[in-house]
Amino acid sequence: MSNKKYIFAFLITAAIFVTALYVSNTLNKKKLDEVRLVEDRLSLNILSSETQSALLQETSCKDVNNTFLTYELADLGNKLSYAASQNSSDNAQIVTLKHYYSLLQIKDYLLMKNITAKCGIKPTFLLYFYSDKSGCPDCEKMGYVLDALHEKYPGIRIYSFDYNSDEPAVKSLISIYHVDNKLPAVIANSDPYYGFKTVNELETKIPSLTRLKIEFDKARAASSTPATTTPQ
Numbered sequence: 001m002s003n004k005k006y007i008f009a010f011l012i013t014a015a016i017f018v019t020a021l022y023v024s025n026t027l028n029k030k031k032l033d034e035v036r037l038v039e040d041r042l043s044l045n046i047l048s049s050e051t052q053s054a055l056l057q058e059t060s061c062k063d064v065n066n067t068f069l070t071y072e073l074a075d076l077g078n079k080l081s082y083a084a085s086q087n088s089s090d091n092a093q094i095v096t097l098k099h100y101y102s103l104l105q106i107k108d109y110l111l112m113k114n115i116t117a118k119c120g121i122k123p124t125f126l127l128y129f130y131s132d133k134s135g136c137p138d139c140e141k142m143g144y145v146l147d148a149l150h151e152k153y154p155g156i157r158i159y160s161f162d163y164n165s166d167e168p169a170v171k172s173l174i175s176i177y178h179v180d181n182k183l184p185a186v187i188a189n190s191d192p193y194y195g196f197k198t199v200n201e202l203e204t205k206i207p208s209l210t211r212l213k214i215e216f217d218k219a220r221a222a223s224s225t226p227a228t229t230t231p232q
Contacts (some may be wrong), residue, residue, distance in 0.1 A: 083115050099167045105159040112157060124156040124208040127187040129163045129179055138196035142184040149199050152213050 109125065116123045128146055130139040146158050161170050163183055173179075177187050182194040188206045197205070205214045 035157070063068070098162060098165065102161055102165060102167050102170050105161070106173065109157070109159050124153070124206075124212065125189060126156060126158045127173070127177065128158060128160040129174070129183060129185040129187070130160060131163050131183050133164065136183045139184045142186075142196055145197065145199055146186075149209075151203060152199070153209070153216070156209075156212070 016194050039188070065168065078081070109127075112123065126146065126149075128142070130136060130143065132139075143160070146160075150156060150158050161173065163174065163179070163181065165171070177190065177192070179192065181195065184194075184196060186193045186202070187195070189208060191206070193202070193205060203209045
């Protein structure tokens with residue numbers, strides 16, 4: 001009877017272990033499939049952006065803010081964030097995805113700089129440099145601030161890069177704008193701003209955002225002013 005109990009306990013333990021192993025492998029496979037899907041889409045969009053660059057040189061200036069690459073960037077950025085949250089930031093596939101995404105952002109940045117210059121538009125470009133490492137406790141909070149800023153001013157373009165990335169294009173970007181390792185860092189139209197900033201602080205310190213805030217406040221005030229009627 002004693003031996004039967006041990007055998008029975010062993011079988012139950014083995015069944016639990018096999019079930020847990022199966023579930024774990026299934027979930028890991030699902031995560032990897034999601035990562036590969038994001039990787040395939042990023043690769044396709046990098047190739048697509050080459051074609052867009054040529055086509056958009058002929059775009060009408062009234063369509064400057066309507067390039068569909070912008071929407072693809074936002075969509076892929078969300079998927080990459082999800083994939084990264086499900087895997088280690090040191091995961092080889094995640095690192096590769098971040099390289100692809102960084103290249104796609106730089107392509108969009110250069111493309112929009114050329115188009116806005118051609119159209120005589122003064123855009124607001126924000127280059128955000130962060131670190132996934134423990135040395136930047138404010139980086140995650142700064143990311144939420146920039147999300148809120150973009151929600152308030154959809155017309156601004158925000159590009160985010162890992163300061164510690166070994167992607168040559170990102171390193172070149174850091175070198176061109178002389179970005180110091182004092183993170184988080186925001187480069188607004190070539191001017192650097194270091195450390196955590198609230199939405200209000202960014203609006204106060206960055207001239208182009210100050211102008212946007214004035215316009216935003218005027219528009220909000222006008223929309224809230226009740227219409228008056230002329231007495232007959």
